[in-house]
Amino acid sequence: MSKLKKHVYRYNPHTLSYEKVKVGLKDKLKHISFGAAFGFLLGVVVLIVGMHVFESPRERKMQREIQQYKRQIGYLNKRMNQASEVLADLEQRDGAVYRTIFDVAPIHDSVRRSGLKGVDRHKELGGYECSDLLERTTSKMDTLTKRLYYQSKSLDDVYSMARSKHERLASLPAIMPIAKNRCKVVSGFGYRYHPILHYRRMHTGIDLAARSGTPIYATGDGVVKVAGKNVAEFSGYGVVCVVDHGYGMQTLYAHMSSLKVKNGQHVKRGEMIGTVGSTGLSQGAHLHYEVIQGGKKVNPVYYFFNDLSPEEYEEVIEAANQENQCLS
Ligand SMILES: [Zn+2]
DSSP states (O other): OOOOOOOEEEEETTTTEEEEEOOOHHHHHHHHHHHHHHHHHHHHHHHHHHHHHSOOHHHHHHHHHHHHHHHHHHHHHHHHHHHHHHHHHHHHHIIIIIHHHTTOOOOOHHHHTOSOSSSOTTGGGTTSTTHHHHHHHHHHHHHHHHHHHHHHHHHHHHHHHHHHHHHHHHHSOOSOSSOGGGOEEEEOSEEEEOTTTOSEEEEOSEEEEOOTTOEEEOSSSEEEEEEEESOGGGTTOOEEEEEEEETTEEEEEEEEEEEOOOTTOEEOTTOEEEEEBOOSSOSSSEEEEEEEETTEEEOGGGGOOSSOOHHHHHHHHHHHHSOOBOOO
């Protein structure tokens, strides 16, 4: 193959003819580099356009993943809304029922949702396509967490209040110390004629007549403070028992024939502590029962509210109010 020699011709207007022009090395190089630069530039443009118009398999996979994440976050958002509704119901009941029962002010909504605004807490979530969704979801989660914390704390309070109230109620001397069908109220609280000392004096308890040996029960939960015979402090009471119920309440059981408990023993309401007798300054088998509130002896009939019907209660009050001779 013969080598084709390339010539460059230029039109000369003066001679009205084409003249052969000699091309130097420098011009040749210039020509080549211009072509190369143009080709390169064209390549880059095609590549950039291609990248924007067509996706690579990896990009397509990532796009699919992003769509999946978005759907998942949207779903979590919905579930959080549902949880928030359930919590709102619980908060409502907490304020209107639970805390009200124990006479405690409800926690205000502004407190439950406090401390979450004012600071840009989710800076790191900014600048992305789904930043808004992420920020909304995260801040919803923050509020939910805060509200859950307050609700859990409030339920702890209510639980402890219910517990202490329960203990308090269980400690209250609220029953008759002898089964109501096995005793009779013979004398009540107030001035009564003493059968042995033979003069009118303050009767600081109630006398329940019953057969000797009839069981005597603790009227509320407590601790036995005194249990003995002829205790110096309780002269004339014979075999005596004192139960300390806490909250400033005590009960006293006197003239017993026997004791079933010891000093320091914990007793429950309705637990047998001894039996009816006639020890000490007593006329006939009976139980002399006292209720002491804040160091002061009070009328025990006001505490017989747990096991008496309104009619029975009225009967007891009437019998106890009769100013007669007590059995001591
Ligand atoms: Zn008495």
